[in-house]
Amino acid sequence: MHKMVERFDICRGEGMGNNFKNMIFIANMGEDTISALNLINMHEVYKIRLNKGLLYKVKKPTLGPHHMMLDYNKKYLYITNCHNGSISIVDLIQNKVIDDICVGSCPSHMVICKKNKSIYVSNADSNSISAISLENRTLLAQIPVGRMPHDIKLSRDHQKLYVTNVGSNTLTIIDTLKNDVDQSIYVNPNPYHITLNKEGNLIFVVNTSFSRRRGGSITVLDSKDMKILDRIRVGKMPVEAILGKDESVLYITDAELNAVHVLNIKEKKLIDRVYVGRMPGSIEKDEKNQYLFVGNMQDNSITIITLQNLKCLKNIPVGIEPSGIICI
Template sequence: MLDSKKIIILAVSLSVIMSGCALETKQEAAQRLQSKTGAGGNGENANNSQSAAGKLTSVQFYVPSEKENKLSVIDVVSSKVVGSIPLSETPSTVVFSTTMREAFAANQMSSSVSFINTQTLKVEKEVPVGPMPHGMVLSPDNKMLYVATVADQFVYLVDTKEGKEAGTIDLGQGARTNYLVLFGEKLYVSDHENHKVYVVNVKTKQVMMTIPTGKIPRAIKLSDDGKKLYVPSAGDHALEVYNTADGKLLSKISVAEGATDVAVTEDGLTAIVTSMEGSAVSFVDLASGKTIKTLTGLAGARHISFNRQQTKAYVTLSGSDEVIVIDTAKQEVVERIKVGAQPHGIQLKALPGIGGSC
């Protein structure tokens, strides 16, 4: 763990201004972003760009770039990079508070979590955690951040109000934590080295159940009702589906090599699986348990996030320094967005009720 000064967080109360990208056309977005497509410019244009990118009601994707130690802000309407936030070493994933006023980024080689003000696009503090923080999940009340650290057996708890570590959850000797998902009082943690998922009671901090999985489970997800656990198994080139009540395997579906992340549609009928080593994205029919289409040639396809209506899926390509936009109805790539070097995670920033058509 890094030695670092502990900084007390400043509590700032702001009112939410309600407007949205649903009211903004492509032409209006282009006019707003004219000569302001990123934070790399000079003088007034660059400052104005950052200011526009920090608008609370803007619907955006945040994308950490490992090799450039920064986070790119993508405007959803225009598909342009409109802002950039310097981070510490090798940022991997990012999560938002429910108000979208604050984001948290995991910095692997700095063993820290950055607290980001999404209006100023600045890091307000950096909290040390365990070695190589990776996946993160935030409690619904925004008070507790759970951080998986690839290099040890603990999940680290970060008190977001106090801005400091608030304890750990010990998963046992030899455990390795990777990705997390939270449902009620149950925290699901993937262990990529020991090929299992731990189910932890966050109140007691005790492991309730251990689910054996295929080889190298990665970015796990849950169904909306919490009854199914989706596990991309990189070593078995598969998407596995488990019953969360008893941990039993329901189905195992072949996908491209190196399954990495998964997004499931709201109706529970379709899953989209990224495969980093296979440089592919697979569309899976969950009812039949079959892959129905695979998009190939997508260098290092890593993480995935839907837009609000699930009409588009955004995927980071760590091998080509891009985010691709997939039309989910046509099941094809329709746009490519250049971002920082070796993009890792991707997360949507959108207030409830804002940007319904984006």
């Protein structure tokens, strides 16, 4: 473990303190910052600078914050840095980076496994998953998976970790009790992101496309026997998906069409499309199910969509290449 303490700065405004209500945070991959947005006023309150001193003046980002997650007490913010093979831990009470942990090359996504008190990190260029102790922040295991692992999600009981391998067209299932691979299955080309329903019996894999002619799709699997139930064609370049409140629809960002698709799962067809900024990727919703938040990579903005009528409420400028989004 490599520590780099005190690498933190507030670009403007006051620190977070311990008041996180009605806030969302956005990882700006192109400038090594985190934007803090207030949902009441619908604007950026301040930025958290992850690089300090001379490194911050370098135009090219050296960290590349990509994905974020909160611990269960909402005290620590964990951030994957895809450019330097590490995750940063920000203490939200002290307003500073308290630790950096070295993982694999090009870390993408993370989850916290409450069952074994571990953090799992996907390493896209190392073709591996790093298992890190949540208590002492040391590396427990480096688990080999398929090529270019990107997104990871835990099963409802936290005994299985699902990994999408973009380069292998597979989904790897890891036994979290053993920290070893249980099986890998084919899930159609370019599996990029993954989401599960609340019951945990259905897995939805977003298969993106790097060809305008081919288009993308959603692969639906039964988590019990890991059998493919369906493949639904969707858009041109789908990136990430999130289930609606009643789990009857999927909201799917499409980086090619600059839109969010609304897919009726039971009927297997698109029922709506909301146009947002350029190259939308990440998508999140608030706990009250009032809004969708979409990160537009080329516009350097966040689009807020009202879930009641699926209308764009506002586009908020943030940092360069907004990637991960977290709602408090």
